[in-house]
Amino acid sequence: MVSLEPNPFRITISSPFLDQKPGTSGLRKSSKQFEQTNYLESFIEAILRILPGTQEGVLVLGGDGRYGNRRAIDVILRMAAAHGLRKVITTVDGILSTPAASHLIRTHKAIGGIILSASHNSGGPDGDFGVKVNGSNGGPASESLTNDIYLCTQKLEEYLIYPAQDISLRNIGKYSIGAMEVEIIDGVEDYILLMQKLFDFDRIKNFINRDFPIVFDALNAVTGPYAKRLFEGSLGAPEGTVRNGIPLEDFGGLHPDPNLTYAKELADLLLNGDLYSFGAACDGDGDRNMILGNGCFVNPSDSLAVLAANSHLVPGYAEGLLGVARSMPTSSAVDVVADELKISCFETPTGWKFFGNLLDSSQITLCGEESFGTGSSHVREKDGLWAVLFWLQIMAEKQCSVADLMKQHWSRFGRHYYSRHDYEAISQEKAFSLYETLESKLPSLAGEFFAGRLVSCADNFLYQDPVDGSITDRQGLRIVLDDGSRLVIRLSGTGTKGATLRLYLERYVSANGDLDQNPQEALSRLIREIDALAEISSRTGMNSPTVIT
Numbered sequence: 001m002v003s004l005e006p007n008p009f010r011i012t013i014s015s016p017f018l019d020q021k022p023g024t025s026g027l028r029k030s031s032k033q034f035e036q037t038n039y040l041e042s043f044i045e046a047i048l049r050i051l052p053g054t055q056e057g058v059l060v061l062g063g064d065g066r067y068g069n070r071r072a073i074d075v076i077l078r079m080a081a082a083h084g085l086r087k088v089i090t091t092v093d094g095i096l097s098t099p100a101a102s103h104l105i106r107t108h109k110a111i112g113g114i115i116l117s118a119s120h121n122s123g124g125p126d127g128d129f130g131v132k133v134n135g136s137n138g139g140p141a142s143e144s145l146t147n148d149i150y151l152c153t154q155k156l157e158e159y160l161i162y163p164a165q166d167i168s169l170r171n172i173g174k175y176s177i178g179a180m181e182v183e184i185i186d187g188v189e190d191y192i193l194l195m196q197k198l199f200d201f202d203r204i205k206n207f208i209n210r211d212f213p214i215v216f217d218a219l220n221a222v223t224g225p226y227a228k229r230l231f232e233g234s235l236g237a238p239e240g241t242v243r244n245g246i247p248l249e250d251f252g253g254l255h256p257d258p259n260l261t262y263a264k265e266l267a268d269l270l271l272n273g274d275l276y277s278f279g280a281a282c283d284g285d286g287d288r289n290m291i292l293g294n295g296c297f298v299n300p301s302d303s304l305a306v307l308a309a310n311s312h313l314v315p316g317y318a319e320g321l322l323g324v325a326r327s328m329p330t331s332s333a334v335d336v337v338a339d340e341l342k343i344s345c346f347e348t349p350t351g352w353k354f355f356g357n358l359l360d361s362s363q364i365t366l367c368g369e370e371s372f373g374t375g376s377s378h379v380r381e382k383d384g385l386w387a388v389l390f391w392l393q394i395m396a397e398k399q400c401s402v403a404d405l406m407k408q409h410w411s412r413f414g415r416h417y418y419s420r421h422d423y424e425a426i427s428q429e430k431a432f433s434l435y436e437t438l439e440s441k442l443p444s445l446a447g448e449f450f451a452g453r454l455v456s457c458a459d460n461f462l463y464q465d466p467v468d469g470s471i472t473d474r475q476g477l478r479i480v481l482d483d484g485s486r487l488v489i490r491l492s493g494t495g496t497k498g499a500t501l502r503l504y505l506e507r508y509v510s511a512n513g514d515l516d517q518n519p520q521e522a523l524s525r526l527i528r529e530i531d532a533l534a535e536i537s538s539r540t541g542m543n544s545p546t547v548i549t
C-alpha cells in the first residue's frame with residue numbers, strides 16, 4: 001500500500017538529559033526545563049522504548065490542562081505513531097484527570113497511559129510540568145519500569161517522531177498519523193458512568209438538596225468539568241456549587257493543592273462561615289481530595305478510616321472489604337478499623353504504585369495516603385471526586401454532619417492525633433545531612449526513652465511486596481514509641497525546588513481519653529523533642545514549617 005504520509009524523522013540527541021531518577025510519581029520539573037530542546041522528547045522516547053506492547057498497542061493520553069499540555073500531546077501523538085502504536089486515545093482539549101485516565105486504560109485494555117501533570121505543583125510558564133507513566137493495570141509505573149525508563153534515558157542517542165500534523169482537540173473525532181489512529185473522546189463521560197455504578201446518586205441528590213448545601217473548589221484545574229457534570233448536573237446542586245471550575249493553563253495563579261494553606265478560600269468558607277454544610281477540593285490532576293464540614297477539617301488519615309468503617313453504607317462496597325492498605329507515614333487510624341472489621345491492613349511505602357499489586361491480587365479494596373489521597377479497587381489511582389461522593393453517600397445514609405460523623409468515629413475507635421509538617425525549598429545539602437545525621441542516631445534510640453515513652457522501633461522503613469517479594473528500602477526514618485505514637489521523617493520525591501523535608505507526627509488517645517484537643521497541642525511534646533533530636537530548626541534556619549496539615 002502506498003502511504004501518503006512522510007516517514008518519521010530520526011532526531012539525534014547529544015547527551016543524556018536526566019540528572020536523577022523520576023520521583024514519587026513520574027518526572028516533575030519546571031516548565032522551563034521541559035521547554036529545553038529535546039527534553040520532553042527524550043523522556044517520551046525512553047517510555048515508548050520500555051513500555052511493553054507498543055507495537056500495535058493502544059495508549060491513553062491526556063493531562064490536567066496546565067501550560068505545556070497541548071504541545072506535549074502533539075509531540076507524544078507524533079512519537080507514538082513513529083513507534084508503531086495502533087491507536088492513541090486522547091480527550092477533548094486533552095483534559096483528562098488521573099483517575100479517569102486509569103479507568104480508560106483499564107476499559108480499553110491499553111498498554112498504559114501518559115498523564116501530563118505535575119499534580120499538586122503550581123503551573124504556568126513559571127510553574128511546573130510533569131509526565132506520569134501508567135502501566136496496563138491503570139496504575140503508576142512500578143519501581144522496576146521507572147528504573148528501566150530512567151536507565152534508557154541515560155544512553156539515548158536519537159528519537160523518532162513524525163513531522164507536524166494538524167490535529168484539533170476541540171471536538172470528539174478520529175484522525176490518523178501514519179498507520180496510527182488517534183481517537184478523541186469526551187474525557188468525562190466514562191468516569192461519571194463509573195461513579196454511577198458505585199454510588200446511589202438519587203439518595204445523595206435528595207440529601208444535598210434538602211438542607212445540606214455543598215461547595216466544591218476545582219482550583220482552576222482538571223476536576224472542574226467533571227465536578228460540574230457530577231454536582232451541578234447529575235446531583236442537581238445549584239449553579240455555582242463548583243468554584244474555579246474552568247481548567248486554566250496557570251490555574252489562575254492558584255496552587256492546585258487541596259490543603260488548608262493553598263485552598264484557603266474554601267477553608268474559610270467552611271471553617272469561618274455558615275453558608276455550607278460540606279466542602280471539598282481536589283488537586284491539579286484530580287487524584288487528591290480535601291474534605292471539610294461546617295467548622296470541621298477532616299484529616300486525610302482519618303478520612304481513610306471513616307470510609308473503611310462506613311463502607312457497608314455505599315452500594316459499590318456493600319458486600320464488604322477484602323482488606324485495606326495505607327502508606328507508612330499515614331496514621332494508624334485505619335488499622336484500628338481493620339482490626340474491628342477483621343480484615344488485613346497493609347503498610348506500604350509512600351506512592352500509589354505500591355498499592356497496585358495488592359489491588360490486582362484482590363487483597364485490598366480501599367487504600368489511602370496521608371497526603372489527601374484515598375482510593376479503591378475501582379481504578380488504580382487515588383481518586384478525589386470518588387472520595388467526595390463516598391463521604392456524601394455516608395452522610396446521606398446516616399443523616400448527619402461531618403463534625404458529628406468524626407465525633408462518632410473517635411468515640412468508637414479512639415483518636416489518632418496527627419499532623420504533617422513540611423519544610424519546603426531547603427537546600428539539598430542541608431536536607432541530606434539532616435536526614436543522614438538522624439539516621440545515624442536511630443540504632444542507639446531503641447530501648448531508650450523518647451518524649452517520656454520507650455522507643456519500640458527506630459529504623460529506615462523497608463518494604464517487601466507481599467505479592468512479588470520485591471524489596472524497596474530506605475523509605476523513611478521512623479521512631480515508634482510503646483504507646484503507638486510515631487514520628488516519621490522523609491524527603492519528598494515530588495518537589496522541584498531544593499528539597500522538601502516532611503515530618504509526620506502521630507499520637508493515639510483511646511475512646512475514653514480526651515478526644516477534643518487541638519492536634520498541634522496534643523502533639524506538642526513530640527514536636528519539641530523531634531526538633532531537638534533531628535535539629536530541624538537549627539539546621540534549616542526555619543522556625544516553623546512552610547505548611548502544617
Ligand code: VG1
Nearest residue numbers: 024025119351352369371492493494
Ligand atoms: C507526595 C505525597 C505522596 C503522593 C505523591 C504523589 O509525594 O507525599 O503521598 O503519593 O506526592 O501525589 P512526596 O514524595 O512529595 O512526599 V500526586 O497527587 O502528586 O500524584
Ligand code: CO
Nearest residue numbers: 119120283287
Ligand atoms: Co495529584
